[in-house]
Amino acid sequence: MPELPEVEVIRRGLATKLVGERIVAVSQGDKRLRRQAELPELESLAGCAITRLARRGKYLLLRLDRGQTVLIHLGMTGRLFFQTDHCPPLPHVHFVFHCQSGHKLLYQDVRRFGQVLLYPAGVTPPALAQVGLEPFSRRLTPEWLAARTAGRHRPIKNLLLDGRLVAGIGNIYAAETLFAAGMHPQTPVGQVSLKGWGKVLQSLRRILRRAIRAGGTTIATFADCEGQSGLFAVQLRVYGRAGEPCPICGTPIARLVMAGRSTFFCPACQSG
Numbered sequence: 175m176p177e178l179p180e181v182e183v184i185r186r187g188l189a190t191k192l193v194g195e196r197i198v199a200v201s202q203g204d205k206r207l208r209r210q211a212e213l214p215e216l217e218s219l220a221g222c223a224i225t226r227l228a229r230r231g232k233y234l235l236l237r238l239d240r241g242q243t244v245l246i247h248l249g250m251t252g253r254l255f256f257q258t259d260h261c262p263p264l265p266h267v268h269f270v271f272h273c274q275s276g277h278k279l280l281y282q283d284v285r286r287f288g289q290v291l292l293y294p295a296g297v298t299p300p301a302l303a304q305v306g307l308e309p310f311s312r313r314l315t316p317e318w319l320a321a322r323t324a325g326r327h328r329p330i331k332n333l334l335l336d337g338r339l340v341a342g343i344g345n346i347y348a349a350e351t352l353f354a355a356g357m358h359p360q361t362p363v364g365q366v367s368l369k370g371w372g373k374v375l376q377s378l379r380r381i382l383r384r385a386i387r388a389g390g391t392t393i394a395t396f397a398d399c400e401g402q403s404g405l406f407a408v409q410l411r412v413y414g415r416a417g418e419p420c421p422i423c424g425t426p427i428a429r430l431v432m433a434g435r436s437t438f439f440c441p442a443c444q445s446g
């Protein structure tokens with residue numbers, strides 16, 4: 175599932191190409207996504223120019239010159255492609271935004287958990303109200319996290335995954351962050367010290383920055399807008415490595431299931 179770095183890599187790759195393009199038509203595939211706008215709604219975008227491609231958490235926001243927003247969530251397997259007329263057709267394409275230049279923006283999603291929704295001018299997509307602070311936001315500080323988690327027993331890994339406090343973190347980057355911070359994934363958030371939150375934040379930001387620079391993580395189907403796979407998987411230190419030696423101390427990496435998700439950690443380095 176694409177997390178913040180993958181979505182950010184896609185945003186940066188697409189923004190340079192899409193901004194300034196004018197949509198002339200929208201067409202649709204025959205299968206439906208989990209949540210999607212109806213074709214006549216999207217067809218109303220004909221004539222609109224794309225002014226900006228933004229990101230909030232794992233959402234991409236296509237801003238148009240008449241104030242509308244197309245909200246895109248890639249779900250498990252969603253991919254965006256920017257194509258010229260010469261590209262071969264792709265399977266599992268749900269939407270095609272045809273541009274005046276002859277280029278096309280395609281949304282493809284094999285498992286169809288993604289979302290493509292349209293909001294009129296002046297309407298903030300309701301899903302964004304649930305999105306927490308951006309990891310690079312200056313408002314996100316150890317003090318802010320400590321104040322919001324005081325007295326709570328929830329395991330830190332589940333809180334990081336939740337997205338309502340800190341946006342955009344999924345299973346991979348939660349595991350890598352907690353390993354880098356030396357914190358056990360089951361640590362109750364109310365017991366994390368200010369220093370502990372400082373370490374978590376610093377690790378999170380460093381890992382996200384590196385992942386964005388490396389082009390995101392290659393797990394299953396993530397690829398950027400031109401179909402190039404991310405390279406960060408080679409830098410994953412605990413995720414998906416159960417039984418392999420910890421890169422720091424050599425103890426076998428352990429796996430446990432938390433909130434239905436696999437959690438990877440070093441029992442020695444992250445003893446809590």
Ligand SMILES: [Zn+2]
Pocket residue numbers: 420421422423424425440441442443444
């Ligand atoms: Zn270790």
